[in-house]
Amino acid sequence: MKVQDTLIADVKIIQPAVFDDERGFFLETFQKNRYLQALNITEDFVQDNHSRSVKGVLRGLHFQRHYPQGKLVRVVRGEIYDVVVDIRPESPTYGRWVSASLSGINKFQLWVPPGLAHGFLVLSDTADVEYKCTAPYVAGDEGCLLWNDPAVGIIWQTDQPILSAKDQQGKPLAELTG
Numbered sequence: 150m151k152v153q154d155t156l157i158a159d160v161k162i163i164q165p166a167v168f169d170d171e172r173g174f175f176l177e178t179f180q181k182n183r184y185l186q187a188l189n190i191t192e193d194f195v196q197d198n199h200s201r202s203v204k205g206v207l208r209g210l211h212f213q214r215h216y217p218q219g220k221l222v223r224v225v226r227g228e229i230y231d232v233v234v235d236i237r238p239e240s241p242t243y244g245r246w247v248s249a250s251l252s253g254i255n256k257f258q259l260w261v262p263p264g265l266a267h268g269f270l271v272l273s274d275t276a277d278v279e280y281k282c283t284a285p286y287v288a289g290d291e292g293c294l295l296w297n298d299p300a301v302g303i304i305w306q307t308d309q310p311i312l313s314a315k316d317q318q319g320k321p322l323a324e325l326t327g
């Protein structure tokens with residue numbers, strides 16, 4: 150596998166080794182020792198998630214305040230524009246964002262370290278997204294950064310995404326702390 154750095158030091162794009170043959174393909178989507186070492190992950194994964202969304206859905210930008218989750222994200226079918234925002238006030242890249250195109254075709258993965266905000270826009274007719282988390286979901290601990298906060302300036306590929314009621318109430322970066 151190849152691990153690509155991004156401008157947020159801890160956020161990595163992973164290109165797994167894919168073995169194609171006449172039957173189809175095979176890949177390892179996680180292997181504990183290799184991934185923990187390559188991504189500098191110190192915690193175990195304790196939860197796996199799967200969501201399906203239709204084209205134009207934007208989920209995010211989510212984080213948990215007291216129980217931050219590291220997330221290893223991949224797309225089984227379809228394509229997403231996956232985005233991470235550094236919301237750690239003490240970080241040298243505070244307020245910066247990075248993106249990656251993840252699809253069932255490229256099989257790329259994105260490592261989102263604990264404490265950052267994560268979200269994605271669905272580019273294909275539907276997208277099945279699976280991700281491993283280093284901490285369990287804690288309802289009520291969730292925070293939501295406003296997807297189009299001008300202070301962050303994410304370049305999305307739509308200006309009218311389909312949002313949940315919760316995600317329409319996301320907060321600007323400046324209001325997340327305190």
Ligand SMILES: Cc1cn([C@H]2C[C@H](O)[C@@H](COP(=O)(O)OP(=O)(O)O[C@H]3O[C@@H](C)C(=O)[C@@H](O)[C@H]3O)O2)c(=O)[nH]c1=O
Pocket residue numbers: 198200208209210211212218220267268269286313315
């Ligand atoms: C995230 C989550 C949701 N749920 C429930 C709560 C709710 O009834 C329903 C849908 O929840 P949400 O609308 O929060 O789902 P969703 O918008 O897909 O939330 C996810 O978005 C992406 C971008 C992330 O990074 C994830 O960590 C998570 O926050 O599923 C769980 O039971 N466990 C979970 O881990």
